[in-house]
Amino acid sequence: MSQFKALVAQEQDGQFKLALAERHIDDLPAGEVLIRVRYSSLNFKDALSATGNRGVTRSYPHTPGIDAAGVVEASSVGELAPGDEVIVTGYDLGMNTSGGFGQYIRVPAAWVLKRPSALSLRDSMVLGTAGLTAALCIDKLEQAGLSPDDGPVLVTGATGGVGSIAVALLSRLGYEVAASTGKALQADFLKGLGARQIVDRSVLESGKEKPLLKEQWAAAIDTVGGDILFNVLKSLRYGGSVACCGLTAGVQFQASVLPFILRNVNLLGVDSVEQPLVVKASIWDRLSVQWKTDLHNLEHEVSLSELPEQVEKILAGRMIGRVVVRVD
Template sequence: MSEFKALVVSEEDGKYVSKVTTRHVDDLPAGEVLIRVKYSSLNFKDALSASGNKGVTKSFPHTPGIDAAGVVEASAVPEINVGDEVIVTGYDLGMNTSGGYGQYIRVPAAWVLKRPEGLSLRDSMLLGTAGLTAALCIDKLEQAGLAPDQGPVLVTGATGGVGSIAVSMLAGLGYEVAASTGKALQADFLRKLGASQIVDRTALEAGKEKPMLKEQWAGAVDTVGGDILFNVVKSLRYGASVVTCGLTAGTQFQGSVLPFILRNVNLLGVDSVEQPLVVKASMWDRLSVQWKTDLHALEHEVGLDDLPAEIERILGGKMVGRVVVRLD
């Protein structure tokens, strides 16, 4: 099959428009592995790419999709065979390399991970980059000394992809989870995921002018950035850590050194895009076995034709949980 369907973003009259159209396999970029994509997922970075954000995607027309799961159709390397079920997340996929919103992708072998036995292709995309990021965050907090008996762990942006998975995973691991959101109507949803406390986002926005805030959190997963992130830093318990992985509330904050030198706290960063494949494989193994959790309460499945509307929803801050994209 040389033709396939893909969501293509093009610039028309100064606006970026997403349409499902026909593409040709021969037009895909060079790479050792050709994959028939079965599932993808929707992430905030995909929406940025689809809206013409040049910090994500430099040239158009373009097919977004930073996640893909499917079956190998052709391979030029011996360790990856035709018929293998595989996952690709991050690296340049969906940014400047044609991504998972097409029924075929061609990528370097160094990006390709064989599907863990404990996950189906569909379930791997229910997790996707969001699940991988949540796992990396929790792993980093535990490496810094976090344990379930130390007190509540805060998750900001808790209704989003990374946040909702982090809430579910932390609760499953025995942590007391406080979930922060600006969507008051989603409190029951967060409690079903395992949150024992709901924190209104406005409570985390207060006090940004103060150098220190009351100690509350034994640890935190921050998915929003901005002044909320540094307010979390200022309210960590002595010796605690916050790991940050998002920027929906901004890339900058007003801060001081006082929390670090008076409370001995840590601000840790997580990147899921350029992690070595061996690190990603380790996290996917955990997600498929030790950290496996039922995420089906999070899911909303759509096809390619539904994606433009879903992209508008996530850009408008209206998405809750995870959107799985069906390519067939």
């Protein structure tokens, strides 16, 4: 098969359009591994790429999709053979390299991870970059000393992809979870994932002018950034940590040194894109066995043709949980 279908973003009269198109395998970039994509997932970065954000994707036409799970079609390296089921997340996939919203991708072997035996291809994309990021956040917090006995853990942006999986994983691991959201109608959804407390986003937005806030959280996973991140830092208990992995509320925030030097708190940055493959493999193994969690109530599946509507939803802040993309 030399031609395949892909969802392609291109600029027309100053506007970016996202539509199905026929592509040719020869159009794909160089790489050691050709993969037939079965499933992908929708992330906020995909929506930015699909709508012309040059900070994510430099040139168009372009096929977004920073996640892909599928079957090796051809390989020039011995460790990956045709028929192997594999996962690719992050690196340059879907940014400036044609991504998982197409039926084929061609990538460097150093980006490709064999599917953990305890996860199906579809299950791996329910998790995708969002699940990998949530797990990396928890891992980093635990490396900093966090344990379930320490007290409540706050998750901001809790109805989103990373946030909802973080709530479910933390609950599965025995943590008391407080879920923050601006979507009051989703309280039952979050409690169904294991949240014991719902915190309205407006509560975390107040008190920006204060140097410190009341100590509440043993730790936090922040998916939104902006001034909410600093308010979370100011309300950590002594010695607590916040793992920061998102920016939907902004890339800048007001700050002072007081929480760090008076309460001994930690701000931990978390990136899932450029992590070495060995680190990703370790986290995926954990997600497939020790941390395996039932996520059926936070995901829904769409086809490639249904994706443009979902892109609009995620950009408008109306996305709940995870969108799995059926590519084939």
